[in-house]
Amino acid sequence: MLAIASAGLLAACSSSSSSSSTRTPASGGSKNVTIAFNMGSEADPFFVAMNTGAEAEAKALGVTLDWQGNPSVYSPATQIPIVTEMLAERPSALIIAPTDPNALQPAVNSAIAQGMPVVNVDTHVSDLSKVLAFITGNNMQGGEVAADAMAKAMHYKAGQTYQVAVGMSSPTSTTDVERLAGFKAEIAAKYPSIQLVAVAYSQSVAATANANVSDWLTKYPNLKGIFAIDGTNASGASAALQARGLVGKIALVGYDAYSTDVALLQKGVFAALIAQQPGLEGQMAVADVVKYLRTKSVAGIPHLVTLPNIVLTPTTPASVLAKYTYPTA
């Protein structure tokens, strides 16, 4: 009940402030192209990075971007009113990262019925048949390369035992579940000596992730690796290893390239970070939409693009690190 009430409060605060648009009717001249870009939680560094990529592409192509989402709540209940309002302004196209595959389907259908091309980024609605393109990262592959990076950092040799643990956000977070599935599949296929001894949940609170890792370090004195499956687990786990003086002794693989975590990667606290490419997702989505609006043809626009997650390590060149680091405040 509290969550709903505070979500409502935030939604009320946000809807007037977060627009960067100018009111431009879609029927106006072809010069005035406005693209509505709607996502779950605007302040998530992942979407901040996506905004940077999308904004740069829009500027380069001479179109206007109307970027709006709830400041912090990732929920269809807060997303639907915002996208409805955005569509009422008659943009030329809609790019959307739906928070729920079914709940956002009507909004997507309505945009298509009004003749707008629609692109899905990161997540998708259940019926993609009339959607121009879907561009996303590959969480399963991210989990697989995390296992590879961890094995490499532990100097994996068959026949020895390697106890490892995984910190997740919650048992129901779909991205976390896919990453864990990829991680487990890779271990089963390639690293039979790696033993997954524990999984714990942070509920998206770094202090809880930190406490979980501290408890593991007591329980499993021979722990060799930790897969911190999202940003909060990454910051909680990295602090716990530093506090116990175990930096470099336990292979910590984190997810997402927050600037603070990239700095810790360079110090060797993380053995690897798995970075998504939100900026590229945003850039490609804008490019696809503009291409379609200008050519009225789907030629050269792939319907499904799955971008690989990138492995960053302490030896990755600084220029590459800079490219994949999410911009933050």
Next chain:
Amino acid sequence: MSSVTEKPAPPPATAHAIRSADWLRSVLANQQFLLLLALLALVAYFTSRDSVFLSSGEIAAMLTVFAELILLAVGETYVIISGGIDLSVGAIAGFAGVVAAFAMRDMISAHTSEALVLTVGTITCAAIGIGIGLVNAALMNWARLVPFVATLVTLGAATGMAIVLSGGGPIGADSAAISLSARRIGPFPYLALVVIVITAISGLYLHKTRYGRFTFAAGCSAFAARAVGINVRRHLTSVYVLSGLLAGLTGMVFYMVLGSGAPTSGDGAELTAIAAVVIGGVSLTGGVGLITGTILGALILTVVQSGLIISNVSPNYDQVAVAACIAVAASLQALRPAHRRQS
């Protein structure tokens, strides 16, 4: 334990039986004693599952988690005894931690000494806590909101501002603060010792001073308190400021442990703090409670959280276990007045 509580007093066959029945009754009436027994039983159980539970490293880890919770719970104890509720404490901790982390990050890049950095951070956190506590009081005094609504407003505002300011991610990467938070004497981290001292002072202040008695009086009956000349409005303002201050300081505890200010640090922490207070036997209707109960409640929650991981129980049971603790403690409290009336 429950079978003992349900057992009716035995017929007074012998003087000995009467004495033991009286003794049992007085023990059952002492919730603090039962909480202590429950805590010891939990510790014994988790230690039997894995003896490493009582290693000094694990005790230090648990005391750190305790330090992240107890100041919120102490502030909540004051507020609840005064007849109110403060839902904003977790959000204050998260927001204060983020703002202080910005200030400290700039100082660290200017190579300011760590002692000065942490002092400024602590003062910033305290100031933000006091400020939001004043906002809570203003919403109640001037806008006439009830405590639940007033602190729900600041909960939402502080959570949102923390996320907007930080961009969602943690601010800072202060390895020196992490090392300092991990330094300890035996199983006692310095950070936890500082927090324990603040807790002790707050507890003595509640139970041994006129300020504390006014707090109980306001919670028993604001009308009666006013009638005997207590400025209830001013007193409640100070109670919410104190709760805000302790929440702000908790933001600094989070910063020390994580080496960064994370906007979600305090998410849901208000409910854990309220749980500790309720388990500790503080009445949600106000006017009744002991700080030792809150301390025992917080220790029980900490022990359960770590104990489940140490004994390799699925973490999904954590919330169920906490719910069970609340249910048992609350029913004990419901039974207690009946005992009192009988004796």
